[in-house]
Amino acid sequence: MQNYDLIVVGGGPAGLAAAIEAKKNDVDSILIIERDREVGGILQQCIHNGFGLHIFKEQLTGPEYAERFIEEAKSMNIDYVVDTMVLDVTPEKVVHVINPKTGYQTFQAKAVIMAMGCRERTRGAINIPGYRPSGVYSAGTAQRYTNMEGFMPGKKVFILGSGDIGLIMARRMVLEGAEVLGVAELMPFSGGLKRNIVQCLDDYNIPLLLSHTIIKIEGKDRLEKVIVAQVDENFRPIPGTEKEYEVDTLLLSVGLIPENELSKKAGIKLNPVTSGPFVNESMETSVEGIFACGNVVHVHDLVDFVTQESRRAGLNAAKYIKNEKATEGKIVEANTGFGITYVVPSKILVDNVEDELVMFMRVNNVYSNMRLEVKSGDTVIKSIKRRHLAPGEMEQVKLKPSDLAKAEGELVFSIVGEDA
Amino acid sequence: MADNKVELVCIACPVGCLMEVEQNGDEFIVTGNACKRGPEYAKAELTHPTRTLCTTVAIKNGFLNRVPVFTEDEIPKGLIFEAMDEINKIVVEAPVKVRQIVIENLLGTGINVVTTRSMSKKNS
Numbered sequence: 001m002q003n004y005d006l007i008v009v010g011g012g013p014a015g016l017a018a019a020i021e022a023k024k025n026d027v028d029s030i031l032i033i034e035r036d037r038e039v040g041g042i043l044q045q046c047i048h049n050g051f052g053l054h055i056f057k058e059q060l061t062g063p064e065y066a067e068r069f070i071e072e073a074k075s076m077n078i079d080y081v082v083d084t085m086v087l088d089v090t091p092e093k094v095v096h097v098i099n100p101k102t103g104y105q106t107f108q109a110k111a112v113i114m115a116m117g118c119r120e121r122t123r124g125a126i127n128i129p130g131y132r133p134s135g136v137y138s139a140g141t142a143q144r145y146t147n148m149e150g151f152m153p154g155k156k157v158f159i160l161g162s163g164d165i166g167l168i169m170a171r172r173m174v175l176e177g178a179e180v181l182g183v184a185e186l187m188p189f190s191g192g193l194k195r196n197i198v199q200c201l202d203d204y205n206i207p208l209l210l211s212h213t214i215i216k217i218e219g220k221d222r223l224e225k226v227i228v229a230q231v232d233e234n235f236r237p238i239p240g241t242e243k244e245y246e247v248d249t250l251l252l253s254v255g256l257i258p259e260n261e262l263s264k265k266a267g268i269k270l271n272p273v274t275s276g277p278f279v280n281e282s283m284e285t286s287v288e289g290i291f292a293c294g295n296v297v298h299v300h301d302l303v304d305f306v307t308q309e310s311r312r313a314g315l316n317a318a319k320y321i322k323n324e325k326a327t328e329g330k331i332v333e334a335n336t337g338f339g340i341t342y343v344v345p346s347k348i349l350v351d352n353v354e355d356e357l358v359m360f361m362r363v364n365n366v367y368s369n370m371r372l373e374v375k376s377g378d379t380v381i382k383s384i385k386r387r388h389l390a391p392g393e394m395e396q397v398k399l400k401p402s403d404l405a406k407a408e409g410e411l412v413f414s415i416v417g418e419d420a
Numbered sequence: 421m422a423d424n425k426v427e428l429v430c431i432a433c434p435v436g437c438l439m440e441v442e443q444n445g446d447e448f449i450v451t452g453n454a455c456k457r458g459p460e461y462a463k464a465e466l467t468h469p470t471r472t473l474c475t476t477v478a479i480k481n482g483f484l485n486r487v488p489v490f491t492e493d494e495i496p497k498g499l500i501f502e503a504m505d506e507i508n509k510i511v512v513e514a515p516v517k518v519r520q521i522v523i524e525n526l527l528g529t530g531i532n533v534v535t536t537r538s539m540s541k542k543n544s
C-alpha cells in the first residue's frame with residue numbers, strides 16, 4: 001500500500017485549490033484522484049464567462065479558470081491521476097480506488113480532503129407522469145454533450161427549472177440554432193442568478209414562467225409535447241391553466257445535490273439541509289482528519305467562493321498533518337434563525353481562527369431592505385444591511401476573532417427587519 | 421414628460437446589482453450599484469448594448485471534439501447571430517494553446533475570437 005500525507009478525492013476547482021494550498025503549507029506528498037478523463041471538474045463544460053472575478057479580477061470561462069489552477073498544480077509538482085474512481089474512504093483514511101488500466105489499489109493517507117462536487121437531480125427526483133421517451137436530458141448532461149462532444153440534443157426545447165445551468169443552456173441552445181420555447185419554474189422566483197436571467201433569457205426573448213410546472217409529457221419514442229400548468233401556493237396545478245408546447249427536447253434543471261455516497265460510507269455526519277457533511281471552522285468533517293470543501297459541502301453558485309473555502313480546507317489539512325491544530329478550547333455552534341436555511345461551518349473551535357472566518361449561508365425566500373444579524377444570546381455581534389436577499393444568491397458574513405470572543409455557546413444567524 | 425427612470429440589473433459581474441437609472445439628456449444617474457462598473461454598464465446598455473460571446477469551435481484530432489472560444493471583448497449585441505455563423509465555419513487543428521486566435525477582427529469589430537483553454541491531441 002502506497003502512503004501519502006494528503007489524498008484529495010476529486011480534481012475539480014475545490015480539489016485543486018485545496019491541494020495547492022496544502023502544498024504551499026509544506027505538505028509534500030499529495031495525490032489528487034479524479035474519475036473523469038481530465039481534471040478541472042464541472043468547469044470544463046461551463047464554457048460561458050463570469051468565472052474568477054474575485055480571484056483573478058477578470059471574467060474567465062470555466063475551462064480557462066480551471067486551466068490556471070491545473071497549471072499551478074503542475075508547476076508545483078502535485079501528483080494527480082485521472083480515470084480513477086475512489087470507491088471507499090475509511091475513517092482510518094485508507095483510500096480504495098479503481099482504474100481501468102492499473103486496476104484496484106489502496107492508499108494510506110494521513111489526511112483526506114473530500115472534493116467530489118455535486119450531481120444533478122434527475123427526473124427520478126421529480127415526478128412527471130407519462131412515457132419515458134428520448135429527448136429528456138438533465139441540463140448538465142446537455143451542456144456536456146453540446147460543449148465537449150459537439151452533439152446538439154435537439155431543435156425545439158423546453159426547460160424545466162430556472163437554476164443557473166438551465167438558464168445558461170437556454171442561451172446556449174438558441175445560439176446553436178435551436179428554438180427554446182420557455183422555462184418553467186415551480187417557485188414564484190428563479191433560483192438562478194439575476195444576471196443569467198437577463199443575459200440568457202431576456203436577451204433572447206425566452207419566456208420565464210414562474211409558478212409553473214410540467215404536468216405531462218407526451219411522445220413514445222421521441223418527446224413530442226410537454227404540457228405546462230400554473231401552480232397555486234401549495235404547488236398544485238391549477239385546472240384550466242394548461243398550455244401545450246410542441247418540443248423534441250426537455251432539459252431538466254431542477255437542482256444539484258452534493259455527491260456524498262463516499263462520505264456516508266466513511267461514517268461522516270451529513271447535514272440533512274445541505275446534504276453535505278457538517279464541517280467546522282477548519283472544513284473538517286465529523287471524522288477527524290477528513291476534510292471537505294466545494295460543492296460536496298453545499299452547492300455554490302460562484303466558483304470563487306469554492307476556491308476560497310477550499311484553500312481553508314487545504315491549509316487546515318496541512319496543519320492537521322503537521323500537528324499544528326488546536327483540538328481543545330472554546331467551541332461555538334452556528335445555528336439558523338428566522339429566514340436562514342443553513343450556515344456553513346456549523347461548529348467553530350475559536351482558537352483555530354487566525355484572522356477571519358467566512359460564514360456562508362442561504363436565505364429561504366426573497367427579501368428586500370433587511371438586515372443579516374448574528375447574535376449570541378442577547379448580544380448582537382454583527383448586523384449587516386442588505387438591500388436584496390434571495391435563495392439563489394449565497395450570502396457571506398465575515399467573523400473576526402474579536403467577534404468570536406463575544407460569543408458564548410452559540411451564534412444564531414437570522415434576518416431581521418431594517419430597524420426592528 | 422415621461423418618467424425616465426428604468427430598473428436595470430447590472431450584469432457586469434455575478435453579483436447582479438439591481439440598479440435604478442435615471443436618464444437626463446446625456447446624463448445617467450445610477451443608484452443601487454455596489455461598484456463603479458454599474459454606472460458604466462448602465463450607460464452602455466442604454467446606448468449601445470454589447471455582450472461577450474462564448475461558444476465552441478470544432479477541433480480536429482483534439483482530446484475533445486470541441487474547444488471553447490470567446491470574443492476577447494464585448495461585441496454589439498445585434499451581431500451575435502452573425503458572429504455565430506462566422507465562428508461555426510471554423511475548424512482548428514490540435515494542439516491549441518489557450519488564448520490562441522481563431523478569428524481575427526470578427527466582422528470588422530476589431531475584436532478577435534480566441535480559445536479559452538488549451539487542448540492536446542487525442543491520446544497524447
Ligand SMILES: Cc1cc2nc3c(=O)[nH]c(=O)nc-3n(C[C@H](O)[C@H](O)[C@H](O)COP(=O)(O)OP(=O)(O)OC[C@H]3O[C@@H](n4cnc5c(N)ncnc54)[C@H](O)[C@@H]3O)c2cc1C
Nearest residue numbers: 010012013014035041042086116117165294295301302303
Ligand atoms: C452549469 C454550471 C454553471 C455554473 N456557472 C458558474 C458561473 O457562471 N460562475 C461561477 O463562478 N460559478 C459557476 N458554477 C459553479 C462552479 O462551477 C462550481 O461551484 C464548481 O465547479 C464546484 O467545484 P467542485 O470542485 O466542488 O466540484 P466539481 O467541479 O463538480 O468537481 C468535482 C470533481 O470530483 C470528481 N469526483 C466525484 N466523485 C469522485 C470519485 N468517487 N472519485 C474520483 N473523483 C470523483 C468529479 O469527476 C469532478 O471532477 C457553475 C456550475 C455549474 C454546474
Ligand code: SF4
Nearest residue numbers: 430433436437455458
Ligand atoms: S454594480 Fe459592480 S458589483 Fe454590482 S453587479 Fe455591477 S459590477 Fe457587480
